[in-house]
Amino acid sequence: MTSAAHRAVGELDRDARSRLIATLARRFGDLDLAEDMLQEAIAQALRTWPDTGVPSSPEAWLTTTAKRKALDVVRRESVLAQKLARLRLESERDVPPAGFADPADHALDSAVPDERLGLVFACTHPVLKPEDRVAVTLRFVAGLTTAEVAHALLLPVTTAAQRIVRAKKRIRSLGVSFEPPRARDLDERKSGVLRVLYLLYSEGFARSAGPQHIRDDLTAEAIRLTRIVRRLMPCAETTGLLSLLLLTESRRPARVDADGRPVPLAHQDRTQWDHDLAAEGMRLAEAAAAAPDAASYTIQAAIAAVHAEATAPESTDWAQIAVLYRMLEAHEGSPVVRVGRAVAVGRAFGPAHGLRLLDALTDTPALARYRPYHVARAITLAELGDDEAAADAYRKALALPGNDAEDDFLAATLARTD
Amino acid sequence: MKYALLLMGHIDDPACGKGGGASPDEFFAFDQEITAAGVVVSSFALEDPDQSVVVRSDDSGERVVSSGPFAEVQEFVGGGYIIDVADIDEAIAWARKSPGSALGGHVEIRPVAPY
Numbered sequence: 186m187t188s189a190a191h192r193a194v195g196e197l198d199r200d201a202r203s204r205l206i207a208t209l210a211r212r213f214g215d216l217d218l219a220e221d222m223l224q225e226a227i228a229q230a231l232r233t234w235p236d237t238g239v240p241s242s243p244e245a246w247l248t249t250t251a252k253r254k255a256l257d258v259v260r261r262e263s264v265l266a267q268k269l270a271r272l273r274l275e276s277e278r279d280v281p282p283a284g285f286a287d288p289a290d291h292a293l294d295s296a297v298p299d300e301r302l303g304l305v306f307a308c309t310h311p312v313l314k315p316e317d318r319v320a321v322t323l324r325f326v327a328g329l330t331t332a333e334v335a336h337a338l339l340l341p342v343t344t345a346a347q348r349i350v351r352a353k354k355r356i357r358s359l360g361v362s363f364e365p366p367r368a369r370d371l372d373e374r375k376s377g378v379l380r381v382l383y384l385l386y387s388e389g390f391a392r393s394a395g396p397q398h399i400r401d402d403l404t405a406e407a408i409r410l411t412r413i414v415r416r417l418m419p420c421a422e423t424t425g426l427l428s429l430l431l432l433t434e435s436r437r438p439a440r441v442d443a444d445g446r447p448v449p450l451a452h453q454d455r456t457q458w459d460h461d462l463a464a465e466g467m468r469l470a471e472a473a474a475a476a477p478d479a480a481s482y483t484i485q486a487a488i489a490a491v492h493a494e495a496t497a498p499e500s501t502d503w504a505q506i507a508v509l510y511r512m513l514e515a516h517e518g519s520p521v522v523r524v525g526r527a528v529a530v531g532r533a534f535g536p537a538h539g540l541r542l543l544d545a546l547t548d549t550p551a552l553a554r555y556r557p558y559h560v561a562r563a564i565t566l567a568e569l570g571d572d573e574a575a576a577d578a579y580r581k582a583l584a585l586p587g588n589d590a591e592d593d594f595l596a597a598t599l600a601r602t603d
Numbered sequence: 604m605k606y607a608l609l610l611m612g613h614i615d616d617p618a619c620g621k622g623g624g625a626s627p628d629e630f631f632a633f634d635q636e637i638t639a640a641g642v643v644v645s646s647f648a649l650e651d652p653d654q655s656v657v658v659r660s661d662d663s664g665e666r667v668v669s670s671g672p673f674a675e676v677q678e679f680v681g682g683g684y685i686i687d688v689a690d691i692d693e694a695i696a697w698a699r700k701s702p703g704s705a706l707g708g709h710v711e712i713r714p715v716a717p718y
Binding site: 310312358359360361362364366367370 | 604606689690691692694695714
């Protein structure tokens with residue numbers, strides 16, 4: 186029985202945990218309290234379930250238990266009166282038996298398409314510093330650890346931890362709501378939300394740490410939330426982002442080989458691509474590009490669409506991709522965009538051109554820690570026949586944090602280059 | 604949750620409405636609206652900062668009384684509201700509507716600490 190309880194708890198993936206955090210945060214308006222009480226509820230489950238058996242819905246059991254524990258804490262707290270007023274405690278007096286859904290939940294759930302959307306909007310609220318929003322969303326919506334957030338954002342762990350703590354404190358003391366915003370506020374909240382969904386997808390697309398290269402649960406979650414956000418806020422950029430994610434996701438079946446190692450775009454078996462997803466992505470890309478407010482995500486979707494149109498790597502229109510990257514650079518001159526443009530230019534006009542653009546970025550601090558930059562240099566140098574410099578660039582890439590599957594792939598490529 | 608809306612002016616434009624800021628009529632209209640909404644716990648308007656008196660300590664720790672204003676502070680509180688609303692978004696919505704956030708001023712929102 187003990188092992189069944191442990192197994193049930195073990196099966197709670199990050200997805201389930203982030204749903205539970207969202208439910209508790211919405212109820213109590215406090216992320217720390219939500220996290221602590223979930224931990225306590227899990228500890229309680231490990232003590233109780235070996236005797237009582239695992240309940241039919243472990244999530245519902247944990248929600249109810251965590252809520253009850255949170256209420257105990259809130260009752261003890263000195264700021265009782267204020268919190269009680271917010272919680273409308275009357276509805277909580279008759280706590281249902283463990284394992285039953287809390288009837289109060291139904292009233293809350295019906296108004297929103299997804300509980301976690303409220304968490305997304307709280308974590309991307311404009312009263313938070315922009316750089317803190319992404320960190321706290323990855324921490325609580327995506328359920329990453331602080332160390333993983335740091336890797337995902339190319340930050341030292343202490344900096345990521347500071348951002349998360351600062352954001353949590355502001356969310357609590359300012360009284361940021363965990364309800365999705367009212368219609369009139371949606372517009373100003375849009376770009377922050379889209380950015381976070383983009384980063385959420387990126388983290389699932391190529392893991393910043395751990396054994397696997399890909400996390401399908403994160404990419405699926407990012408796509409699902411983006412679809413919901415697009416229904417709430419239909420416009421060029423939400424359509425563009427959804428298109429970008431779908432077109433990227435359509436390559437998923439060909440991105441990893443049987444051993445779990447990443448397969449570069451040029452070597453992917455294109456017949457394995459998900460052509461339904463690609464077709465939906467193409468339709469959306471066209472719709473977004475035709476809109477007057479098209480910007481960064483729409484251009485990135487257009488780049489993904491050019492890749493999707495090519496039936497073989499040789500037929501890829503790299504010149505068009507290079508032009509699109511130049512447009513993208515005008516919208517957001519981030520170092521990562523400049524790397525993309527350098528690669529496209531190299532493919533379109535020869536590796537020597539590409540290398541010149543890549544080498545111009547050597548002194549960019551953010552790229553020193555960005556693995557794909559060093560890999561792009563390694564590939565370009567190898568194409569130019571400079572195996573020694575290529576091996577050196579591969580070694581630099583390997584020294585940076587990344588997932589184990591990618592490490593294997595880079596080590597194998599390095600062995601062939603050396 | 605209770606929030607203080609601090610209506611901030613600028614020392615160069617202490618007289619509302621004369622230097623391009625909002626007019627007293629706009630402030631009265633806003634006051635009527637926010638009061639009618641039933642969210643106001645208390646509110647106040649202040650005389651211009653050149654009417655202020657400052658009490659502080661000198662180097663020996665003695666309390667010293669002097670007249671203001673003091674040029675090192677360019678911004679001043681012209682008035683304020685304590686409101687009781689559901690969350691920061693509602694507080695922001697009221698601050699947006701306030702003539703205090705029109706050109707020439709700003710509204711600072713601070714949660715009232717639960718002491």
